[in-house]
Amino acid sequence: MAEQTAKERTRSKPAVGLQPTGEVDWSNYRGVMVVVEQRDGVAKKVSWQLLGESRRLADKLDAPLLALVIGHDVEQLAKEAIAYGADRVYVSDSPELKDYRTRPYSRVCLHVIREFKPEIVLMGATYTGRDLAGAIATHLPTGLTADSTQLDVNEERLLMASRPAFSEKLLATILCKQFKPQMATVRAGVFEALPWDDSRTGEIVRVAPQMSADEIVTEVLEFVAEKSRVNLEDAEVIVAGGRGVGGPAGFQLLDELAKVLGGEVGASRVAVELGWIEHEHQVGQTGFTVRPKLYIAAGISGAVQHTVGMQNSDYIIAINKDPEAPIFKFANYGIVGDLFQVVPALTKAFKERVGKRQETPAGDRTPLHVM
Amino acid sequence: MLHIVVCVKQVPDSREIRIDPKTNTLIRQGVPAIVNYFDLNGLEEALSLKDRFGARVTVVSMGPPSADKALKQCVSMGADEGVLVSDRAFAGADTLATSYVIALTVQKVEEVWGPVDMVFCGKQTLDGDTGQVGPGVACRLDLEQLTYVEKIEQLDEKRREIVVHRHLEDGIERVKAKLPVLMTAVAELNKPRRASLPGVLRAAEYKPIVWTTNDFANLDRAQIGLKGSPTIVGKTWVPEQKKIDTQMIGLDKGIESAATDLIGQLFSTELPAKLGWA
Numbered sequence: 226m227a228e229q230t231a232k233e234r235t236r237s238k239p240a241v242g243l244q245p246t247g248e249v250d251w252s253n254y255r256g257v258m259v260v261v262e263q264r265d266g267v268a269k270k271v272s273w274q275l276l277g278e279s280r281r282l283a284d285k286l287d288a289p290l291l292a293l294v295i296g297h298d299v300e301q302l303a304k305e306a307i308a309y310g311a312d313r314v315y316v317s318d319s320p321e322l323k324d325y326r327t328r329p330y331s332r333v334c335l336h337v338i339r340e341f342k343p344e345i346v347l348m349g350a351t352y353t354g355r356d357l358a359g360a361i362a363t364h365l366p367t368g369l370t371a372d373s374t375q376l377d378v379n380e381e382r383l384l385m386a387s388r389p390a391f392s393e394k395l396l397a398t399i400l401c402k403q404f405k406p407q408m409a410t411v412r413a414g415v416f417e418a419l420p421w422d423d424s425r426t427g428e429i430v431r432v433a434p435q436m437s438a439d440e441i442v443t444e445v446l447e448f449v450a451e452k453s454r455v456n457l458e459d460a461e462v463i464v465a466g467g468r469g470v471g472g473p474a475g476f477q478l479l480d481e482l483a484k485v486l487g488g489e490v491g492a493s494r495v496a497v498e499l500g501w502i503e504h505e506h507q508v509g510q511t512g513f514t515v516r517p518k519l520y521i522a523a524g525i526s527g528a529v530q531h532t533v534g535m536q537n538s539d540y541i542i543a544i545n546k547d548p549e550a551p552i553f554k555f556a557n558y559g560i561v562g563d564l565f566q567v568v569p570a571l572t573k574a575f576k577e578r579v580g581k582r583q584e585t586p587a588g589d590r591t592p593l594h595v596m
Numbered sequence: 597m598l599h600i601v602v603c604v605k606q607v608p609d610s611r612e613i614r615i616d617p618k619t620n621t622l623i624r625q626g627v628p629a630i631v632n633y634f635d636l637n638g639l640e641e642a643l644s645l646k647d648r649f650g651a652r653v654t655v656v657s658m659g660p661p662s663a664d665k666a667l668k669q670c671v672s673m674g675a676d677e678g679v680l681v682s683d684r685a686f687a688g689a690d691t692l693a694t695s696y697v698i699a700l701t702v703q704k705v706e707e708v709w710g711p712v713d714m715v716f717c718g719k720q721t722l723d724g725d726t727g728q729v730g731p732g733v734a735c736r737l738d739l740e741q742l743t744y745v746e747k748i749e750q751l752d753e754k755r756r757e758i759v760v761h762r763h764l765e766d767g768i769e770r771v772k773a774k775l776p777v778l779m780t781a782v783a784e785l786n787k788p789r790r791a792s793l794p795g796v797l798r799a800a801e802y803k804p805i806v807w808t809t810n811d812f813a814n815l816d817r818a819q820i821g822l823k824g825s826p827t828i829v830g831k832t833w834v835p836e837q838k839k840i841d842t843q844m845i846g847l848d849k850g851i852e853s854a855a856t857d858l859i860g861q862l863f864s865t866e867l868p869a870k871l872g873w874a
C-alpha cells in the first residue's frame with residue numbers, strides 16, 4: 226500500500242535545501258514592502274499599522290514604501306494602501322486568489338519579491354501572516370524574524386526587528402545580514418496607522434496570478450466567521466477586570482462603567498481561566514494587544530503578560546486594593562481601594578460629567594456575555 | 597497503512613524561567629525540560645488516527661542528546677519509533693536551518709520506513725515561539741501546508757483527501773487538501789492521552805534512534821547550525837518600563853470625592869478632546 230501511494234504521488238522531487246539563486250550582490254534591493262492581509266476585500270488593521278511604521282523606515286532609508294495586495298475584487302485596497310502611506314502598490318487580483326491559500330499566495334509574493342526586489346518585507350504576525358511568511362522565507366531563502374514589536378533600520382540599511390522572548394521577559398533584536406529581503410512578521414496593535422489621506426498619490430502595478438485554478442489542489446470549502454461580540458482592538462475605551470473582580474457579577478459592574486464610556490470590557494487571563502468571562506475579552510500576551518485612548522484596570526495585579534498587551538494605551542487608570550500592585554507603575558492615575566466601591570462611584574461621576582449622550586444605544590453596542 | 601511523522605521539540609518550561617535582576621540575564625538552571633505542548637497535540641492526533649485507521653507513527657526531534665527523554669515520552673504514549681537528530685554541528689540553528697534538517701530527516705524516514713502521508717508539527721514552541729518551522733518543512737518537502745488545525749473532519753485514504761478545520765483569529769476555515777500534507781496542531785485539536793502501562797514499560801527499555809550529520813548522505817554543511825542560519829541575535833535586553841508619573845488619588849475625602857477628583861484631572865488632559873467628550 227505504501228508503494229502504491231508513492232506511485233500515485235504527483236509531488237515533485239522535493240528541493241529540501243534551497244539555495245539563493247545566484248545573487249550575492251543585494252545592492253539593487255530597495256524599498257520596504259508590506260504584504261496587506263485581507264478577507265472579503267476588507268484589510269486587517271495590522272496591515273495599515275505596518276504601513277504607518279514602515280513609512281518611517283522607508284523615509285529613513287530614503288526608499289519607496291511598497292504594498293502588496295493579493296485577493297479578488299481588491300482594487301480599492303490598493304487605493305486605501307496609498308491613502309495610508311504607500312508609494313507603490315502591487316495588486317494581484319483574480320478569482321482563484323479570493324481565499325488565502327499558501328501556494329498561490331506565496332507564488333505571487335515570490336514573483337513580486339524576485340522581480341521588484343524590496344530590501345525589507347513585512348507582514349502581520351497573524352495566523353495567515355505566519356503561514357505565508359514561513360513559506361516565502363524558506364523558498365527565497367532568507368531570514369525571518371517572528372512576531373516583532375519594534376522595528377528600526379541602521380546605517381548599514383539593516384532591519385533591526387525586536388521581539389519579546391521567554392514570555393515577554395526579554396527583548397531580542399534580530400538581524401539578517403546575509404540575504405535580501407530581510408523579513409519579519411509584526412504583532413498587531415503595536416504600531417499606529419497614519420491618518421487616512423486620500424489626497425496622497427501613488428502608483429498601482431498589476432501582477433498576474435502565478436498559478437492557474439486547476440493547479441491549485443487545496444480547496445477552501447467554507448469560512449465560518451466567529452461573530453466576535455467584542456472588538457477590543459478598535460475600542461477607544463476599555464474597562465478591564467482581573468481576579469479582584471471576584472466573578473461574573475463583578476464584571477457587570479465593569480460593564481456598566483464601560484457602557485457609560487462607550488467602551489468595551491477587557492479581562493486578565495486569570496478571569497478568563499476562572500470562567501468569569503470569555504477569552505475574546507482577554508488582554509495580554511495570549512490575548513489581544515490593545516491601545517485604547519483610555520484603559521481602566523480594576524482588580525488586575527499587572528503581570529508582565531498582561532501589561533505587554535495594554536501598556537501602550539494613551540491613559541491608564543488602575544484600581545487595586547494593594548498599593549504595591551505592579552499595575553500602578555503603568556498607570557497615569559491610581560486609586561488604592563476596593564473596586565466594588567470605586568467602580569460604581571466612577572460610573573456615577575462619569576455619567577454626570579460625560580453625560581448620557583456618550584452612552585451608545587443598546588442596539589449598537591454588543592452586550593457583555595459573562596459566563 | 598498510513599505513515600505519520602510527528603515533529604517534537606524539547607523546550608524549557610518558559611513559565612519557570614526567571615530573569616536574574618542583577619545581571620538581567622535568563623536563569624535557565626533548574627528549569628524543567630518538557631515536550632512542547634502543541635507537539636503533544638500533534639502526537640495525540642497521529643495516535644488517534646493510528647487507533648482508527650492503523651498507522652505507523654514516527655516521532656522526530658532535533659536537539660541535544662538529553663532530548664531522548666522527549667522521544668521516550670512519545671513512545672510511552674504509543675509512538676512506534678523515535679528518531680533523535682543530534683550533532684553539535686546542528687546547534688544554534690534558526691528556523692531556516694531547523695526546517696532544512698527536519699526536512700532531510702523526514703526524507704530519511706521515508707527511505708527507511710516508506711513514504712510519509714502526514715507530518716505533524718506544533719503551531720509554535722514555548723521558547724522560539726515563531727511557528728515558522730512547520731511552513732518551512734512543508735515548503736522544503738513540497739507538502740500541502742495546513743496550519744492551525746483544530747479538527748480533522750474527514751480522511752479519505754482511498755482518494756487521499758483530507759478535510760480539516762483551521763482555527764483562525766476571526767473564525768474557522770474548512771479546507772480540503774490532498775495527501776501528503778503537513779499540519780500544525782493547536783491546543784483545541786485534542787487532549788493528549790496519558791502514557792499507557794505497556795507504553796511506559798516499552799519506553800523504559802527503548803533507545804531512540806540517533807542520526808548525526810554522518811547519517812545524511814547529501815547534507816549541505818553550509819545550511820545547518822549557526823552557520824546555516826541567516827538570522828543573527830543582536831542585543832537582548834530586559835524591557836524597560838516607560839517612566840510614568842502616577843497620580844495617586846486618595847480616598848481620604850471619601851470615594852465620591854475621589855471619583856470627581858479623578859475625572860476633574862482627566863478633563864485637564866487632552867483625553868476628553870480625543871474621545872469627543874469635550
Ligand SMILES: Cc1cc2nc3c(=O)[nH]c(=O)nc-3n(C[C@H](O)[C@H](O)[C@H](O)COP(=O)(O)OP(=O)(O)OC[C@H]3O[C@@H](n4cnc5c(N)ncnc54)[C@H](O)[C@@H]3O)c2cc1C
Nearest residue numbers: 467468469493494509510511512524525526530531546564
Ligand atoms: C505563557 C503565559 C501567558 C500569559 N498570558 C496572559 C495574558 O495574555 N493576559 C493576562 O492577563 N495574563 C496572562 N498570563 C497570566 C499572568 O502571568 C498573570 O497570572 C495574570 O495576568 C494575573 O491576573 P490578575 O491580575 O487578574 O490576577 P492576580 O495577579 O491574582 O491579581 C489580582 C489583583 O486584584 C487585586 N484585588 C483583589 N480584590 C480586589 C478588590 N476588591 N478591589 C481592588 N483590587 C482587588 C489584588 O490586589 C491583585 O493585585 C500569562 C501567563 C503565562 C505564563
Ligand SMILES: Cc1cc2nc3c(=O)[nH]c(=O)nc-3n(C[C@H](O)[C@H](O)[C@H](O)COP(=O)(O)OP(=O)(O)OC[C@H]3O[C@@H](n4cnc5c(N)ncnc54)[C@H](O)[C@@H]3O)c2cc1C
Nearest residue numbers: 370371390658690691717718720721724725726727728729
Ligand atoms: C528567544 C528566541 C527567539 C528566536 N527568534 C527567532 C526568529 O525570529 N527567527 C528565527 O528564524 N529563529 C528564531 N529563533 C530560533 C528558533 O527558535 C530555532 O530555530 C528553533 O530551532 C526552532 O524554532 P521555534 O522554536 O520557533 O519553532 P516553531 O517554528 O515555533 O515550531 C513549530 C513546530 O516545529 C517543530 N519543531 C521546531 N523545532 C523542532 C526541532 N528542533 N525538532 C523537531 N521539531 C521541531 C515542532 O513540531 C514545533 O511545534 C529564536 C530562538 C529563541 C530562543
